[in-house]
Amino acid sequence: MTLDAGLVGRSYPPSAVYEVGREKIAEFATAIGDPDPAYRDQAAARALGHPDVIAPPTFAIVVTMGAGSVVLDDPDVGIDYSRVVHGEQRFTHHRPIRAGDRLVCTATIDAVRSVAGNDMLTTRVDVSTDDGEPVCTATSMLVGRGAS
Amino acid sequence: MSPRPVLADVEKGTELPEQVHRVTRADLVRYAGASGDLNVIHWNERVALEVGLPGVIAHGMLTMGLAARSVTAWAGDPGALVEYHVRFSRPVVVPDDDAGAEVVVRGRVSALLEDGRVRVDLTVTSGGDKVLSLARAVVDLS
Secondary structure, eight states: OOOOOTTTTOOOOOOOOOOOOHHHHHHHHTTTTOOOOGGTTTTHHHHHHHHBOOOOGGHHHHHHHHHHHHHHTOEEEEEEEEEEEEEEEEESSSSBBBOOOOOEEEEEEEEEETTTTEEEEEEEEEEEEEEEEEEEEEEEEEEEEOOO | OOOOOGGGGOTTOOEEEEEEEEOOOOHHHHHHHOOOOOOOGGGOOHHHHHHOOOOOOOOOHHHHHHHHHHHHHHHHGGEEEEEEEEEEEOBBBBBBSSSOOOEEEEEEEEEEOOOTEEEEEEEEETTEEEEEEEEEEEEEEE
């Protein structure tokens, strides 16, 4: 199927609050094999000027993936998830995500394109604290590979 | 951890220490659990082949996360990585054996920006093929 250009600019309601736990940060750091103490040891994080342990830069995907799936579940988008591959990813960190953050995500469709039977969907997720402090912007381009 | 680089010592062309990672099926399962990305193409060979992939492939976000480690380790503060972009140009195919796939990450400073920021370009390969392209990070060294 071809994505409708009229989807560009469509925004979705804010997500439920995601509360960032220190164990989740440590689990994620272990999953990327990163021993950095800033992810596990509050004193080490504080020595770098952070109020608590911080998350690896790509941890933001854990927080934003739910907001992104709201877009994929939109019946007007209708991409088959088993045929989706990740095309591009960008993170802009206004400050590091840290333990204790209560984060809210808002997803917006930034671009749609169809090239050679493949649908390309670019979704921007703006992440802020529940009291409105901007934390991160994550932009994902997903490719829905056409059945050949 | 290495000490934080001093901005005055960093110039265009400064190279980051190379990192070599091994990714096994077990690493994919661990990453799936930690990230919540349970897409079957990252653990089920039958489905991966059915949808036309060469085999089970690593999560692009795992490769992106591994590549970021070169930058955060060099920066000495993971919070210094303020901007990060990659294009997933080729999948990392992870064989069903103990050795897994090798991912090699090289980086060099490609530009000095304003306000103490520098841009780092990353070259990320597996089996000699570039698996990420346009892989760029902006690091705040101020």
